[in-house]
Amino acid sequence: MAKRSIGVWVAGALLALGWCAWAPFAQAQDRSLTVTSWGGAYMAAQREALFKPFAAATGIQVREAEYEGELPKIKSMVETNRVTWDAVDVTSGDAVKGCDDGVWEKLDYARIAPREGFMAGAALDCAVGSVVWSMVAAFDERKFSASGPQPRTIADFFDVEKFPGPRALAKRPRVNLKMALMADGVPAGEVYRQLATPEGVTRAFDKLNRLKPHVKTWWDGGGRPVRLLDSGEAVMTTVLNGRIAYAIGQDKKPYRIIWDGQVWDLDLWAIPRSTRRLDQAYAFLKFASDPAILARMTDHVSYNPAHRDAVALVAPAMRPYLPNMPENFANALQADARFWAARRDELDVMFANWLARK
Structure with a gap:
């Protein structure tokens, strides 16, 4: 897949997006959070397209953790008040079940992005869509x-x-x-x-x-x-x-x-309930939901952005490989x-x- 220089892009795009406004926040609060995802090439793509630019824009250090979808483990963290993960990449099934079971925070979309900007089924009560x-x-x-x-x-x-x-x-x-x-x-x-x-x-x-x-x-x-x-x-x-x-x-x-x-199907970002770094987690979800950031993910992995406005920003060379490009999506079924x-x-x-x- 074609890849463009992320270093040059980060320097200009973050200023254009206004992320320098987060600098006072980063200085005044705990300057770290733990982001949990699936490891492998997928997490490597997140590191380049999301984690590093987020840290550069906000001064908030991203600590990475890997898991294999162990929702019971996160539920135990919440129930024992020992939450060590602050933002978690989840499947749609775990997003729904975790919300029903009280594992995830109910999201305030005023702190993330307007719900209507996401594709159908991607802006849930407890999780916001990342990739398709x-x-x-x-x-x-x-x-x-x-x-x-x-x-x-x-x-x-x-x-x-x-x-x-x-x-x-x-x-x-x-x-x-x-x-x-x-x-x-x-x-x-x-x-x-x-x-x-x-x-x-x-x-x-x-x-x-x-x-x-x-x-x-x-x-x-x-x-x-x-x-x-x-x-x-x-x-x-x-x-x-x-x-x-x-x-x-x-x-x-x-x-x-x-x-x-x-x-x-979708992968989404969720915040474990009672995390002590709720503000940092919201800052991360806001950044991760920006269409330009979501489009950047497609340079590294062939999964579609879940935000409608990101589709137009995808590099033309990547479009044939992405699920919900209009030309690929005529007869598609959501899980x-x-x-x-x-x-x-x-x-x-x-x-x-x-x-x-x-």
Whole structure:
């Protein structure tokens, strides 16, 4: 992926954004906070695009902590009044559950940014959207004739007669059931209404039944799908958009993304309740929500900014790899955290039993 010089950008953009106004705040208060995220390349991108510029603008030192989504750990911190994390990158599911359980502060958007500036579902009561990521289908374009048709839709992914070859799917039901319904002709806006009924669940499994003999691998690790394409064990797979975008853009692999039928979700920033650094945490969320900062993230990782105004600031070279660019977003389904919180156990059992049947 193309990257621009962040040092030059920081010097000019922070002044333009008015962040020098935070200097008196930084001098008068504890000049640090702990920001918790997922580690790896994603956190490295946050470090360059967000943590370092924030520290430069405010004088507030960012201490980094990594986790793997352990909401119970944060809940224990809150309940024992031993909160050591001040801002946490969370999934939409944990944002909702943590809010319901009293883990997160209820956000005052007057201290962050107007709620209406964020895309739908990104400005929650207890968490503010950061990036959009998605599960997509992808294929090895060498496996299909350049002079003939190539897969373009989620229905094509399920069409083994028109596009033969082994498939790979995640070893869990959430995305599979949704994609199956969309491949069977259900519009994205109707998928959850279908899955809420026994008939809709049956329809999804029937569609998966027809594909099942051609699914040679049920993967359970985010890096596995690209390796399956690399080895030829699959000609098409579902995969996280960031993983396949890196393979295409950085590693120059001959793969293509099918954006039709993508299932997208958000990562958001939340503040643990009763943190002693609430002002610093709000300063961080305000900075992290600025469209220019969010757009800068896309130089380092192929996840969309969750603020509408950031879309126009994304470098043109990055647009083909980002989930909610208008050209990629025509038939996209947002993950519904509350739906899966209510139905997860039931559908997980159904899927495990279905998968075990030969």
